[in-house]
Amino acid sequence: MSNIILETKDVVKKFGGLIAVKNVSMQVKEGEIFGIIGPNGAGKTTLLNSVSGVYKPEEGQVFFKGENITNQGAHVLCRKGIARTYQIVNSFPRMTVLENVKIGSIFGSAIPQDDDAKAREILDFVGFPLPVDTIAGNLNTVQLKYLELARALATNGELLLLDEVAAGLTPGELTEFIELIKRIRDRGITVITIEHVMKFIMTICERIIVLNYGEKIAEGTPEEIVNDKLVLEAYLGKEHAVEAE
Amino acid sequence: MTNLQSILNKQNTLSDNKFFKLLGVSPFGVAVFIILALSPLFIDDQYVMHLLISSLMFGALAIGFDFTVGFINIVNFGYAAFMGVGAYTSALLVSRLDLSPVLAMLAGSILAAILGFLIGLLTLRLRGMFAAIMAWFFGITLMSLAANMVDLTRGHLGLNVPILFPGAGRDAYFYLILGITAVTYIVLRKIINSHIGLAFRAIGQNIEAARSSGVDSTKYRVFNFTVSCFFAGLIGGFYAFFVGVLTPAVMHTRVTVEILVLCYIGGRGSLWGGLLAAFLVIPIFEYLRPLMEIRLIIYGLLMILVMIYYPGGLAAVYAQLVDLIRDMLGMKSKSVTG
Numbered sequence: 001m002s003n004i005i006l007e008t009k010d011v012v013k014k015f016g017g018l019i020a021v022k023n024v025s026m027q028v029k030e031g032e033i034f035g036i037i038g039p040n041g042a043g044k045t046t047l048l049n050s051v052s053g054v055y056k057p058e059e060g061q062v063f064f065k066g067e068n069i070t071n072q073g074a075h076v077l078c079r080k081g082i083a084r085t086y087q088i089v090n091s092f093p094r095m096t097v098l099e100n101v102k103i104g105s106i107f108g109s110a111i112p113q114d115d116d117a118k119a120r121e122i123l124d125f126v127g128f129p130l131p132v133d134t135i136a137g138n139l140n141t142v143q144l145k146y147l148e149l150a151r152a153l154a155t156n157g158e159l160l161l162l163d164e165v166a167a168g169l170t171p172g173e174l175t176e177f178i179e180l181i182k183r184i185r186d187r188g189i190t191v192i193t194i195e196h197v198m199k200f201i202m203t204i205c206e207r208i209i210v211l212n213y214g215e216k217i218a219e220g221t222p223e224e225i226v227n228d229k230l231v232l233e234a235y236l237g238k239e240h241a242v243e244a245e
Numbered sequence: 246m247t248n249l250q251s252i253l254n255k256q257n258t259l260s261d262n263k264f265f266k267l268l269g270v271s272p273f274g275v276a277v278f279i280i281l282a283l284s285p286l287f288i289d290d291q292y293v294m295h296l297l298i299s300s301l302m303f304g305a306l307a308i309g310f311d312f313t314v315g316f317i318n319i320v321n322f323g324y325a326a327f328m329g330v331g332a333y334t335s336a337l338l339v340s341r342l343d344l345s346p347v348l349a350m351l352a353g354s355i356l357a358a359i360l361g362f363l364i365g366l367l368t369l370r371l372r373g374m375f376a377a378i379m380a381w382f383f384g385i386t387l388m389s390l391a392a393n394m395v396d397l398t399r400g401h402l403g404l405n406v407p408i409l410f411p412g413a414g415r416d417a418y419f420y421l422i423l424g425i426t427a428v429t430y431i432v433l434r435k436i437i438n439s440h441i442g443l444a445f446r447a448i449g450q451n452i453e454a455a456r457s458s459g460v461d462s463t464k465y466r467v468f469n470f471t472v473s474c475f476f477a478g479l480i481g482g483f484y485a486f487f488v489g490v491l492t493p494a495v496m497h498t499r500v501t502v503e504i505l506v507l508c509y510i511g512g513r514g515s516l517w518g519g520l521l522a523a524f525l526v527i528p529i530f531e532y533l534r535p536l537m538e539i540r541l542i543i544y545g546l547l548m549i550l551v552m553i554y555y556p557g558g559l560a561a562v563y564a565q566l567v568d569l570i571r572d573m574l575g576m577k578s579k580s581v582t583g
Contacts, residue, residue: 052457053457054453054456054457073456073461074456074457075455075456075457075458075459075460075461075462078456078457078458078459079459083457084457086453086454086457090451090453090454090457091451091454092446092447092450092451092454092455093450093451094446094450094514095446095447095450099443102443103443103444103447103455103458103460104458104459106440106443107440107444107447107455107458107459107460107461108458108459108460109459112440114440148454151454151458152458155458155459
């Protein structure tokens, strides 16, 4: 039933002598919510950046819908259908909320759309709580997360990369976000998410890979992952992992 | 009060008029233009005319400078050098090849635009500060070239430029620079109001987010430099004929800094702010000639004061003033009345 929308083959990304991502291969199926977890510094964001064109990997290939997209620039990939958000929320602080979203639909979409109604519709869809002419620089972090998500959706992407969207949310906000990500998936958009918040990742992800020191150490469903010995070791250290068993 | 209210109402209705929309100017802007255009009829003093011309010239330069710094957020420290390229090119084409001044000025702007395209490419991968430094070195190199190619430019001895309007007074120069300023403003405003301007602002405010929202930062940055330098070259051509003697000093960083200060005082990202600032600052400094020696220090202080207390410059003050008047009259936002 499922086509592979994104595939990485032995991707390697180095910073000087440090190997941040080491031979990571993964296959993401169309329409699924795919999680990437791992301790701090495990190379999760670097992997995402290597996929979305922010970094150019030293070795390996990235395929999007069967096309080799390794080394293509971020703006090109965005138009091809890869949208993303950042760990530290990114916005255009001296523009209105509406303009922020329209940047995505005008420049990031394969077919440029200059349509206020469309932008408003997306803001409604994500449940953005404030008037659309609010200046983005006046928003708080949670509002900025919604805005960034709206901008990413405005690009009409088929694949959405989320980098720690759930960080810093209250339990109530977290539940709302989980519902939102599910609704995005139901629109036919594949989601890859990096996350530390376990409730988030365990609730919505269908499959997960675990990175540690740049290497993939496990892959599977949430149930398989929580019972994986290597994963427990990576998170808790060897001795505690034994206790936990 | 009601009178004022009706004027404001009228301004709002007029703003939506096709003519003003097409040109990207406000009715207020057109009124100022008309007053300026009529001013030679009332001003006999050649010195005052000279001041008006200088103000317009520096104001136009500030508009072109703001097109880069106010939107893609890169300070083009080599700006004056591009203006100098336009000045030398048009002066030489007229004096050596007897080309018509109009064609010569156009050729000067095109050469400046080509060099702007190059500096755009050179600074492509660099972030704000480094791009500024690169542009600066590029400008210094151009100035050294002008100083050392003595056979062509006569270096520091100065190049005599043929007179543009023999027998005519300052008025002819005034109308020429008024026209150039209007064209510069309207063209740049049209670009800024289009999608291209939106891309510029996105790049200037957050280049990473711009790229991952699909904005081709390379393309827009190079385009921005090319256009900005084209107009620097055009105004440079005017400068050559207006001043009559060209020395490499016109390409000095000092000139760039003076334009930069006008931009900051006027309000970055407004386009017109620098023009307004030029009309205030340049005459004041002309009248305070004894202060010329420490002019740059005063410029620096002014800029720091503006950056601390009025980061939005005169443009922001104007916007606040308009809001205040609207509030006082109990008027709602523009969209309601327009």
